[in-house]
Every structure is written in C-alpha cells, then in structure tokens.
Amino acid sequence: MRHYPYEYLTDTDFLDRLYDSHLPEQYFKITILDWLENPIKEIQGLVTGGNENLDGKSALRRTCTLSAYIDNETASVTEVDNLFSLNKKVYVEVGIKNTTNQYTEYPIIWMPQGTFVIINPSLSHSA
Numbered sequence: 001m002r003h004y005p006y007e008y009l010t011d012t013d014f015l016d017r018l019y020d021s022h023l024p025e026q027y028f029k030i031t032i033l034d035w036l037e038n039p040i041k042e043i044q045g046l047v048t049g050g051n052e053n054l055d056g057k058s059a060l061r062r063t064c065t066l067s068a069y070i071d072n073e074t075a076s077v078t079e080v081d082n083l084f085s086l087n088k089k090v091y092v093e094v095g096i097k098n099t100t101n102q103y104t105e106y107p108i109i110w111m112p113q114g115t116f117v118i119i120n121p122s123l124s125h126s127a
Helices: 012-020
Strands: 026-033 039-054 062-069 089-097 108-117
Touching: 026 108, 062 108
Parallel strands: none
Antiparallel strands: 026 039, 026 089, 039 062, 089 108
16 A cells, blocks of 8 residues: 655656646545554545644654544544544555656545554534
8 A cells, every 4th residue: 555656756847837736636545553563454545634743752752633524434533443543553644646748647646644653532423
C-alpha cells in the first residue's frame, strides 16, 4: 500500500504548479496498521478541516487532527467494532486533486505524512 511514484514527489516545478491551483480539492488516505505495521484496511475521503503540528521538543513530535467526509460505503466508522480506536497505528497520506497536465495517470497526488498512533479518537456523523 505504500508504493509511491516518487518521480512526482521530487519534481519541484510540478509541485509548485499543483500548489498554485485555486481552491484545490484535498483528500486523505489512512491505512490502519497493526502493531507490526502491517496494513489492515485503507480508508479514503475528502478533507473538510484539520491540522498537523511539528514540535521537536515534545515526546510526540508530530500530531494531527483531521475532519473529513467518509462515504458510508467506503468505511462505516460508526460501527461498534470500527477500526478507529485507542492504541491503533495509522499511516496518513494527504492528497491534492491533480488539475495539471502532468502525471495525468495520477488523478490524486498523494504525499506521505507518516505513521501516527491514535490516542484520542473522536467520531461524529451527521445527515
């Protein structure tokens, strides 16, 4: 699940054009991992808000919060046995819709953010 076409991640001209697009659609991809970091399930959705913080002086050097729209057919996060729970590892990627004429075989350009441990899960859903 973590195979990347690194050629676009190192193409600075392409990334500049991608970031300059007006109101880019942002997506996320979360891969739920077991403690040995083997993938259990992959979930994708549309980002509606959130942030990522880096702090070199903290024991938790990187933290993130994420608000997103997840289609019920993609992942039923409201089920009793859902995978978003305490002490789970997740591999997070952020994506931007590719509106350029480069790398057209990739409709979403995924950028790895790293592995995180869920310590404070909060789920909500609305009609």
